[in-house]
Amino acid sequence: MTHDLTLPSGSHTAEGLAERALRDPHRPRFHFTSPGGWLNDPNGLSHWNGVYHLFYQYNPLSAAHHRIHWGHATSTDLVHWTDEPVALVPGTDGPDRDGCWSGVLVDDGGVPTLVYSGRHGEQELPCVARGSADLRYWTKDPANPVITAPPEDIDITAFRDHCVWREGSGENQVWRQLVGSGIRGAGGTAFLYESDDLRSWRYVGPLLTGDASQNRGELDWTGTMWECVDLFRLGEGDEAGSTDALVFSAWDEGTTHHPLYWTGRYQGDTFTTTALHRLDYGERYFYAPQSTRDEHGRRIMFGWLQEGRTDEANAQAGWCGVMSLPRVVTLATDGGLHQAPVPELTELRRERVEVAPGRPAGPYTRLHAVRGDQLDIETTLRLAPGATARLVVRETPDGAERTVVEVSRAHDGASGTLRLHRETSSLDPSVDTEPRYGTLPLDPDGRVDLRVLVDHSALEIFANGRALTARIYPTRPDEAVGVGIGADGDVTLERFDAWRMASAFTDGPRPLWP
Ligand code: DQQ
Numbered sequence: 001m002t003h004d005l006t007l008p009s010g011s012h013t014a015e016g017l018a019e020r021a022l023r024d025p026h027r028p029r030f031h032f033t034s035p036g037g038w039l040n041d042p043n044g045l046s047h048w049n050g051v052y053h054l055f056y057q058y059n060p061l062s063a064a065h066h067r068i069h070w071g072h073a074t075s076t077d078l079v080h081w082t083d084e085p086v087a088l089v090p091g092t093d094g095p096d097r098d099g100c101w102s103g104v105l106v107d108d109g110g111v112p113t114l115v116y117s118g119r120h121g122e123q124e125l126p127c128v129a130r131g132s133a134d135l136r137y138w139t140k141d142p143a144n145p146v147i148t149a150p151p152e153d154i155d156i157t158a159f160r161d162h163c164v165w166r167e168g169s170g171e172n173q174v175w176r177q178l179v180g181s182g183i184r185g186a187g188g189t190a191f192l193y194e195s196d197d198l199r200s201w202r203y204v205g206p207l208l209t210g211d212a213s214q215n216r217g218e219l220d221w222t223g224t225m226w227e228c229v230d231l232f233r234l235g236e237g238d239e240a241g242s243t244d245a246l247v248f249s250a251w252d253e254g255t256t257h258h259p260l261y262w263t264g265r266y267q268g269d270t271f272t273t274t275a276l277h278r279l280d281y282g283e284r285y286f287y288a289p290q291s292t293r294d295e296h297g298r299r300i301m302f303g304w305l306q307e308g309r310t311d312e313a314n315a316q317a318g319w320c321g322v323m324s325l326p327r328v329v330t331l332a333t334d335g336g337l338h339q340a341p342v343p344e345l346t347e348l349r350r351e352r353v354e355v356a357p358g359r360p361a362g363p364y365t366r367l368h369a370v371r372g373d374q375l376d377i378e379t380t381l382r383l384a385p386g387a388t389a390r391l392v393v394r395e396t397p398d399g400a401e402r403t404v405v406e407v408s409r410a411h412d413g414a415s416g417t418l419r420l421h422r423e424t425s426s427l428d429p430s431v432d433t434e435p436r437y438g439t440l441p442l443d444p445d446g447r448v449d450l451r452v453l454v455d456h457s458a459l460e461i462f463a464n465g466r467a468l469t470a471r472i473y474p475t476r477p478d479e480a481v482g483v484g485i486g487a488d489g490d491v492t493l494e495r496f497d498a499w500r501m502a503s504a505f506t507d508g509p510r511p512l513w514p
Contacts, residue, residue: 017063018509020318025477026457029374029503030348031305032056032081032323034071035510038063039321041228041288042302043070044087044105044114047295052078053135054302055087055114056323057102060512063320064311068099070116072135078300078326078344080504083514087138088116088129095120095127095145102161102228102288103127105135106175108198114138115177115198117160118145124160125149126179128198147201150181151191157182157225158251161288163190164198165231178207180248182225187212188250190229192269207231208246208262208271219438220278223250223257228288231266232299234331243331246271247279249288258283259303263335277336281418281438282469286324299329300342305458308432308471322458324469334441338465341453349376349499355485360389360493364486367498371481374501375454379485380494383446385413387489393454394425394474395482401427401474402482405461407440407448416440416448418463425472436468447494455501 017036021027033039037060044055051074058071070088073081088100096118103116112131117124125145129138150159161180168174175198178190187210193201210222226248235242244266250257259279265272280286280303289303305322307314314320325341332338353369370377373394381389388408395402404421419437426433440448441464451462456477461468474480483498 017060017318018512020316022507022509024317024319026317026473027319028322028455028458029505030079030345030501031325031455031458032073033319034058034060034321035083035512035514036063036319037061037512038065038068039071039319039323040065040068040304040306041102042290042304042323043102043116045290045292045300045302046105047292047300048107048112048135050295051076052294053105054081054323055105058086060086063314063318068101068119070100070114077347078342079347083510085136085514088114088140090119091140094118095125096140100127104162104164104290106164106166106198113198115162115164117162124158126162126177126201141199143199146199147179147193151203155184157184159191161228163229163231177201178229178231180226180229182212182223183209184224188223188226188248190226190231190246190248204269207266207269208273212252219258219283220260220276221250221257222260222276223252225251227251227256228290230290231271232291232293233266234299234329234337243274243335244271245337247289247291256284256287256306259286259289261337275335278438279337280467280469281436282420282467283436285471286467286469289324291329301327301329301339303469305469305471309428309473310430313430322471325453325460327467332441332465339467340462340465341451341460345376348502348504350502351500353498355493355496355498357493357495360485360487360491362486363488364390364392364484366395366482366484370483370498372483372500373454373456373477373481374503375452375483375498376501377452377454377483377496377498379450379496381407381448381450382492382494383407383409383416383442383448384490385409385446386411387446387491388487389448389491390486391450391452392482392484392486393452393459394472394480395484396474396476396479397482401425401476401480403459403472405450405452407450407463409442409446413444413446414442416442418461418466418468420459420461420468420470422470422472425474427475428473431473432471436470438466438468440464440466453501
């Protein structure tokens with residue numbers, strides 16, 4: 001299949017966005033996408049009276065990041081989503097005239113309340129909106145912006161995005177808020193504020209500041225600004241048995257780099273770090289994540305899968321931006337975060353294909369029984385020192401286009417690598433085909449639990465709890481449905497199951513303004 005690059009005049013207008021989006025073979029079918037137009041960060045994530053609410057950065061007018069609204073969708077199972085009325089629209093004037101940027105939802109004594117960044121000109125400032133009981137209709141606070149300027153006397157790189165929580169007990173309860181920022185000449189930071197009513201905020205100070213002079217250009221560079229800071233505790237108790245995580249997305253001069261997190265301890269007005277980690281090896285393909293603790297006590301996280309094709313291709317497609325599958329985040333045994341898709345997603349599994357356990361036959365075997373562009377593949381492998389296993393997806397019959405997921409174990413046996421080769425994922429020279437990789441934690445037995453979810457252009461990989469998310473755009477999408485496995489060295493296939501995944505959305509266009 002090739003894209004029709006000639007479009008009738010007017011096709012870049014809002015007209016027909018949802019219809020065009022539907023025809024795009026690269027559009028995922030079981031990941032959440034906007035009805036059409038542009039989608040970026042997850043916002044206001046919450047589980048409210050049994051209903052999951054996913055708000056998101058949305059431009060219903062074009063597939064471009066401009067005058068951002070808050071889209072809204074609900075779900076009772078984290079699998080099927082219902083579009084709800086657009087929650088926030090930029091004002092005709094006022095602090096959010098140029099966009100309602102990222103933020104969160106909190107429960108203010110039973111009143112659903114959004115805290116978001118209003119954009120006016122080049123400046124973003126904190127704003128508040130209160131919701132109806134069903135979270136469908138939102139009224140902006142006349143006092144917006146509720147913080148009228150960034151902290152005085154600090155030369156900042158930017159100031160936006162919010163993490164808000166209630167802290168303390170009885171009379172001493174207080175709202176606390178982090179606003180993502182950066183201190184010029186120092187590094188990214190999260191400014192801490194305090195409030196009694198979500199309206200009037202007292203500046204406390206920087207909770208933690210990174211050092212932008214360290215590791216510039218590396219995959220764990222902390223950037224000059226921290227976008228979408230998210231602070232949460234995993235595990236129970238104050239000290240032993242629990243860890244705090246401070247998640248942020250490293251940004252610099254308009255470039256979205258990658259999501260990172262510090263583990264450590266939040267106490268008083270500071271965050272004492274233990275270690276810095278990469279959150280997703282796909283870098284900007286899992287950006288601006290936000291999480292919430294659901295009513296079952298699980299930490300659920302979503303991130304934004306950016307596009308890897310050109311702005312022009314996005315405009316022609318009529319849509320862009322994918323929401324990740326919801327992930328359950330838990331504490332890994334090595335002190336980092338373990339990520340896995342929510343178990344609810346198995347509801348979409350259809351025909352199962354099982355491959356007999358054993359040793360993968362040589363460098364490559366095409367699995368003719370497994371085919372598709374909507375797949376969930378779950379496998380357990382055992383790697384001897386020096387061995388590499390490969391899982392190939394979205395392969396054309398001639399092998400000209402193929403995407404390779406690779407797990408390998410170092411010769412000394414101690415460490416491993418998870419790698420995604422996208423170099424041959426598409427013959428289209430205009431799409432991003434850079435490889436991605438990161439460390440794979442391995443026990444001495446060399447066991448790798450690998451899960452690969454393929455949803456047209458969206459790919460989510462989980463290997464021993466580490467995530468790697470990316471996008472791929474084969475030029476012959478209808479033919480790029482092949483799957484295969486291969487190995488170099490001593491690899492045992494202990495289990496291999498694959499399922500076709502049903503679509504989570506119906507076939508018709510979804511209204512841009514539900
Ligand atoms: N996206 C939002 C910002 C945030 C960035 C604007 C992260 O609030 O910093 O759409 O992708």
